Amino acid sequence: QKNLAILSPDQIELAKMLLETGQSNLFEHWPEPGVDDEKKRNFFDQVTRLNASYPGGLASYIQTARELLADSKAGKNPFDGFTPSVPSGENLTFGDGNFVKFEEAGIREVRNAAFVLVAGGLGERLGYNGIKLALPSVSTTGTCFLQHYIESILALQDASCRLVQGKYQTQIPFVIMTSDDTHARTLELLESNAYFGMKPTQVKLLKQEKVACLNDNDAKLAVDPYNKYRIQTKPHGHGDVHSLLYSSGLLNLWHDAGLKWVLFFQDTNGLLFKAIPAALGVSSTKQYQVNSLAVPRKAKEAIGGITKLTHADGRTMVINVEYNQLDPLLRATGYGDGDVNCETGYSPFPGNINQLILELGPYIKELTKTGGAIKEFVNPKYKDSSKTSFKSSTRLECMMQDYPKTLLPSARVGFTAMDAWLAYAPVKNNPEDAAKVPKGNPYHSATSGEMAIYRANSLILRKAGVQIDDPVLQVFNGQEVEVWPRITWEPKWAVTFSEMRRKVGGNCSISQKSTMIIKGRHVFLEDLSLDGALVINSVEDAEVKVGGSVQNKGWILEHVDHKDTSVPEEVRTRGFRINKVEQLEMNYSEPGKFCFNP
Numbered sequence: 009q010k011n012l013a014i015l016s017p018d019q020i021e022l023a024k025m026l027l028e029t030g031q032s033n034l035f036e037h038w039p040e041p042g043v044d045d046e047k048k049r050n051f052f053d054q055v056t057r058l059n060a061s062y063p064g065g066l067a068s069y070i071q072t073a074r075e076l077l078a079d080s081k082a083g084k085n086p087f088d089g090f091t092p093s094v095p096s097g098e099n100l101t102f103g104d105g106n107f108v109k110f111e112e113a114g115i116r117e118v119r120n121a122a123f124v125l126v127a128g129g130l131g132e133r134l135g136y137n138g139i140k141l142a143l144p145s146v147s148t149t150g151t152c153f154l155q156h157y158i159e160s161i162l163a164l165q166d167a168s169c170r171l172v173q174g175k176y177q178t179q180i181p182f183v184i185m186t187s188d189d190t191h192a193r194t195l196e197l198l199e200s201n202a203y204f205g206m207k208p209t210q211v212k213l214l215k216q217e218k219v220a221c222l223n224d225n226d227a228k229l230a231v232d233p234y235n236k237y238r239i240q241t242k243p244h245g246h247g248d249v250h251s252l253l254y255s256s257g258l259l260n261l262w263h264d265a266g267l268k269w270v271l272f273f274q275d276t277n278g279l280l281f282k283a284i285p286a287a288l289g290v291s292s293t294k295q296y297q298v299n300s301l302a303v304p305r306k307a308k309e310a311i312g313g314i315t316k317l318t319h320a321d322g323r324t325m326v327i328n329v330e331y332n333q334l335d336p337l338l339r340a341t342g343y344g345d346g347d348v349n350c351e352t353g354y355s356p357f358p359g360n361i362n363q364l365i366l367e368l369g370p371y372i373k374e375l376t377k378t379g380g381a382i383k384e385f386v387n388p389k390y391k392d393s394s395k396t397s398f399k400s401s402t403r404l405e406c407m408m409q410d411y412p413k414t415l416l417p418s419a420r421v422g423f424t425a426m427d428a429w430l431a432y433a434p435v436k437n438n439p440e441d442a443a444k445v446p447k448g449n450p451y452h453s454a455t456s457g458e459m460a461i462y463r464a465n466s467l468i469l470r471k472a473g474v475q476i477d478d479p480v481l482q483v484f485n486g487q488e489v490e491v492w493p494r495i496t497w498e499p500k501w502a503v504t505f506s507e508m509r510r511k512v513g514g515n516c517s518i519s520q521k522s523t524m525i526i527k528g529r530h531v532f533l534e535d536l537s538l539d540g541a542l543v544i545n546s547v548e549d550a551e552v553k554v555g556g557s558v559q560n561k562g563w564i565l566e567h568v569d570h571k572d573t574s575v576p577e578e579v580r581t582r583g584f585r586i587n588k589v590e591q592l593e594m595n596y597s598e599p600g601k602f603c604f605n606p
């Protein structure tokens with residue numbers, strides 16, 4: 009009470025709110041006025057931020073926390089009354105007529121889309137010291153994930169504008185959600201690389217705030233153990249992206265500019281953009297308000313299962329059930345074996361890769377109702393079975409894929425399933441944990457993430473008629489992976505399968521030991537036989553036809569031990585480095601038509 013005198017009127021209001029919501033513990037250790045007054049005022053700066061960044065403010069946070077903690081203590085099943093079943097969605101097969109048709113529809117639409125990347129997570133499971141967006145997606149070019157994402161969006165933008173002729177050049181908006189853990193380094197990565205070719209005005213960073221930690225079932229806020237004038241905070245989860253987009257005002261700006269779609273994606277999936285055009289085509293053709301991308305899921309794989317939930321009262325929804333909840337839900341509803349593979353060798357539930365495509369109009373309407381708030385959950389680690397105290401403080405969390413939970417049952421919610429080799433290869437697990445993944449399940453490591461890109465590129469080229477040697481099996485960092493030829497291209501070379509088919513002709517072949525890097529748009533492969541390393545650099549206005557036989561010693565993969573700290577972290581986590589022994593490099597820096605055929 010005495011300390012109120014040193015506070016501003018706004019701060020006094022917040023203090024009263026905290027006292028009324030049972031948070032007097034926060035002030036118990038405060039000395040008399042005159043001691044640490046500045047620190048006390050700073051405490052309220054933090055309270056102001058916490059209050060402003062949560063829909064409904066801190067009082068609402070505390071209220072929800074009490075309810076969720078009571079449910080958790082009572083062991084209440086969050087899916088009470090719901091029965092799970094396998095939903096039906098659109099299943100796409102890469103390269104067939106249907107796929108090509110959806111890709112074309114997607115390219116048409118993409119100029120009406122905005123992209124949102126959630127990148128506030130530090131990736132504790134990976135144990136990498138930098139931000140994940142700065143990790144190389146492949147080591148042949150060193151292109152980091154953020155560069156790959158930006159180049160992919162720009163390539164889609166160009167392709168869409170070329171297709172819809174007569175329209176002005178659209179600039180697809182790109183939002184990155186950061187957190188205190190990633191913001192400064194993300195900005196630095198963009199600024200030191202000239203935004204990887206994107207206009208800086210096209211990119212917007214929205215920083216999520218952490219939320220207050222909770223000490224007990226009564227939702228008493230936790231004092232930071234290192235600073236008694238701070239409330240301890242922890243990340244709230246990727247679900248924050250909805251309230252941030254809503255409060256930023258961007259959604260209405262996009263709507264006014266005629267945009268129709270918002271595409272959400274995550275920080276380390278080097279394959280994703282191969283699936284985007286077709287998935288967006290499905291959204292627009294089927295008029296899905298919500299479309300989630302899915303891949304076949306191995307039982308117990310750490311990806312959520314897309315599930316149809318039917319309530320006893322008849323309500324249904326198609327929603328992600330998170331990987332740690334799927335097994336208990338199945339066991340509780342008559343699937344005695346829980347999360348297991350079916351006769352296909354996969355879980356019957358499609359795996360959620362958390363690539364969501366939302367239709368902007370209905371999305372704005374829904375957020376106007378909810379203020380962007382997403383259904384939360386709490387996951388306290390209790391000291392004992394009495395569930396009366398926690399091992400360490402907890403907090404509320406939310407996930408972006410829970411957005412459909414507040415929608416009316418009439419909302420058009422669907423999913424689009426594709427092969428995992430085409431759409432999903434995240435980098436999440438450190439080498440030790442990856443090596444322990446059950447045989448046959450994906451590693452989700454830096455090693456598998458990179459190898460998956462080479463495999464996908466090889467398979468796509470094969471489908472386009474190029475003869476590609478089979479892979480060999482090799483073990484890096486204790487993980488057995490298929491090693492295909494190390495083929496990469498800049499996204500602008502081909503954003504769809506049809507475009508790719510136009511770029512390869514005649515009889516082309518690539519041996520397993522080969523590396524090929526294509527930088528440039530108008531590069532055509534015709535009767536090329538490659539056995540070694542070939543690097544093609546071509547400026548936008550040059551048209552290059554590459555053919556004939558190219559043979560050299562090539563680039564060799566050399567083993568690196570992940571424990572060898574003399575090797576940079578981003579190299580040793582993948583377990584190999586590339587020794588560039590010999591290559592043919594062709595540079596076309598002037599406009600014109602060129603033909604290379606040795």
Ligand code: UPG
Binds near residue numbers: 128130187246273312
């Ligand atoms: N992230 C944030 N803020 C946070 C936490 C995470 O932006 O507070 C970002 C993070 O940077 C990443 C994404 O969210 O881009 C996902 O985080 P991650 O830790 O990789 O998520 P997972 O726990 O692996 O699971 C998510 C989904 C799950 C899905 C899986 C697919 O919750 O349903 O199957 O991603 O990769």
